[in-house]
Amino acid sequence: MSKGEDKFRKIIAHCKEYGFIFPSSEIYDGLSAVYDYGQNGVELKNNIKDYWWKSMVQYHENIVGVDAAIFMHPMVWKASGHVDAFNDPLIDNKDSKKRYRADVLIEDHIASLEQKIVKEVTKAAKRFGDSFDEKMFLETNPRVQANREKIDDINVRFVAAMENGNLQGLRTLIEELEIVCPVSGSRNWTDVRQFNLMFSSQMGSASDGASQVYLRPETAQGIFVNYLNVQKTGRKKLPFGIAQIGKAFRNEIVARQFIFRMREFEQMEMQFFVKPGEEKEWYEYWKEQRMQWYLALGIPKELFRVHDHDKLAHYANMAVDIEFEFPFGFKEIEGIHSRTDYDLGAHQKYSGKKLQYFDPETNERYVPYVVETSIGLDRTFLAIISHAYREEKLDDGSERMVMNLPPALAPVKVAVLPLVKKDGLPEKGRAVFDKLKYDFNCQYEDKDAIGRRYRRQDAIGTPYCITIDHKTLEDGTVTIRERDTMKQERIPADNISSVVAKRIALRPA
Ligand code: GAP
Numbered sequence: 001m002s003k004g005e006d007k008f009r010k011i012i013a014h015c016k017e018y019g020f021i022f023p024s025s026e027i028y029d030g031l032s033a034v035y036d037y038g039q040n041g042v043e044l045k046n047n048i049k050d051y052w053w054k055s056m057v058q059y060h061e062n063i064v065g066v067d068a069a070i071f072m073h074p075m076v077w078k079a080s081g082h083v084d085a086f087n088d089p090l091i092d093n094k095d096s097k098k099r100y101r102a103d104v105l106i107e108d109h110i111a112s113l114e115q116k117i118v119k120e121v122t123k124a125a126k127r128f129g130d131s132f133d134e135k136m137f138l139e140t141n142p143r144v145q146a147n148r149e150k151i152d153d154i155n156v157r158f159v160a161a162m163e164n165g166n167l168q169g170l171r172t173l174i175e176e177l178e179i180v181c182p183v184s185g186s187r188n189w190t191d192v193r194q195f196n197l198m199f200s201s202q203m204g205s206a207s208d209g210a211s212q213v214y215l216r217p218e219t220a221q222g223i224f225v226n227y228l229n230v231q232k233t234g235r236k237k238l239p240f241g242i243a244q245i246g247k248a249f250r251n252e253i254v255a256r257q258f259i260f261r262m263r264e265f266e267q268m269e270m271q272f273f274v275k276p277g278e279e280k281e282w283y284e285y286w287k288e289q290r291m292q293w294y295l296a297l298g299i300p301k302e303l304f305r306v307h308d309h310d311k312l313a314h315y316a317n318m319a320v321d322i323e324f325e326f327p328f329g330f331k332e333i334e335g336i337h338s339r340t341d342y343d344l345g346a347h348q349k350y351s352g353k354k355l356q357y358f359d360p361e362t363n364e365r366y367v368p369y370v371v372e373t374s375i376g377l378d379r380t381f382l383a384i385i386s387h388a389y390r391e392e393k394l395d396d397g398s399e400r401m402v403m404n405l406p407p408a409l410a411p412v413k414v415a416v417l418p419l420v421k422k423d424g425l426p427e428k429g430r431a432v433f434d435k436l437k438y439d440f441n442c443q444y445e446d447k448d449a450i451g452r453r454y455r456r457q458d459a460i461g462t463p464y465c466i467t468i469d470h471k472t473l474e475d476g477t478v479t480i481r482e483r484d485t486m487k488q489e490r491i492p493a494d495n496i497s498s499v500v501a502k503r504i505a506l507r508p509a
Helices: 003-017 039-058 074-079 100-133 133-139 142-165 167-176 220-223 227-233 281-294 342-351 377-390 425-436 448-458 468-476 493-504
Strands: 020-022 034-036 064-065 088-093 099-101 194-197 199-205 211-214 240-249 264-274 304-308 318-326 331-340 355-361 362-367 369-376 389-393 397-401 414-418 442-444 464-468 476-481 486-494
Touching: 003 020, 003 211, 003 377, 003 389, 034 039, 039 064, 039 240, 039 476, 064 331, 074 211, 074 342, 088 100, 088 167, 088 318, 099 100, 099 476, 100 133, 100 142, 100 167, 100 389, 142 167, 220 240, 220 264, 220 342, 220 369, 227 240, 227 486, 264 281, 264 377, 281 304, 281 318, 281 331, 281 369, 304 389, 318 377, 331 342, 331 377, 342 414, 377 389, 414 425, 425 442, 425 464, 425 493, 448 464, 464 493, 476 493, 486 493
Parallel strands: 064 240, 414 442, 414 464
Antiparallel strands: 020 034, 088 099, 088 194, 199 211, 240 264, 264 369, 304 318, 318 331, 331 369, 355 362, 389 397, 464 476, 476 486
């Protein structure tokens, strides 16, 4: 097992043990790729939402929020292109009976060739030491060149096949690249078929004339269909944005990697409506802003990278992914897309209602262009806990497990812990807790030795523990213990709230 796999397993186990995430309907053996957030998970998740909402809506005068219904008129999904084009190409291995996304098999093959290049570079850098010229090596080494040519050739054919919906082309690539099933090891593949990812259901009873409805596969369409409502009632001038947080549903073929790819998940999306021709400028602006949002959490820059799309979605003219280095490698966490007037134009056509903007400066009417930022809430959760999870060896030889969460996002901000469960300390502790609970999500704990209670709080990422001891009864001071340094200092009990508030403050980008 690789180091990354080992860490990932530990994170999943930790999430369950400490009430962050449980498999859905676990007593019935779970439901594939569906998860429930537990008592600590829901707090962390709500704090992430709050951080996003504040930085998008509260701190941008020209962005407002909505909360649209999950069910929408079925024509919405016809107009958006999801009925016809929201497909993944799937392929089955006849021996293992396992199902794969054909595009993912090819992408993984490309990634393994990229990995070979990285290995050549690492080996050469070691051999040549300080005199190593990486650029020159990449340009001249025959093995690197051969792999680079292979990658370029595959990419050209892959992108063409995906863009033209050429399923036979994908199948031919899989055969020619001799891609084997990771389970059976065989190359006994079926044909590639398109698979629509939307879940559908019936609304109303059959006698009523039931109509097919979909569980929304993205929250964005709830924003598009409300564009005019918000623009008119909010008297909004371009450029302005509409933000939304909500559930989305996709019948993923390959649902794996814990909460990374789920069938029911949450998105935080913002559609920024701009004058046509200004989309490039706003696209660059939002790329920069969104990156700053992550960095403000104190997560190192090296754990992120941006990846421009080779293959654009059916609605985009520019698109980039922000990727995060999860324990299983760099993967998409957020997409920033320049969606042109594709969506508003299509809704205008299908609904027969005008969705134009009257520009008071030029006296023109036009359909605005849209730059979208679309971030997966669950993937952000996974990124934050993956980065926060630490196993530390302490100076005294003991070990501790600590969640190094950004304090503002921690489920519990303060734990109030009487040193012993006697001598009036629990009563004093309760009094401190009862005051603090109006300011922060706090916990009161008086069971077990103080050391064990500190460890339990470290494991859920509580940034501050307040200890009530005998001195507290004498002079009204308490100790405040900081999670990461484990340092303690004495402060007046009356100051706890202001001290903690100052230390956990997070000013979003
Ligand atoms: N409105 C544009 C849109 O939905 P997307 O790239 O398909 O774009 C945006 O999705 C984000 O939603 C992704 O970057 C990812 O973080 C999250 N996401 C997509 N599918 C997901 C899934 N099955 N499970 C968890 N998160 C998912």
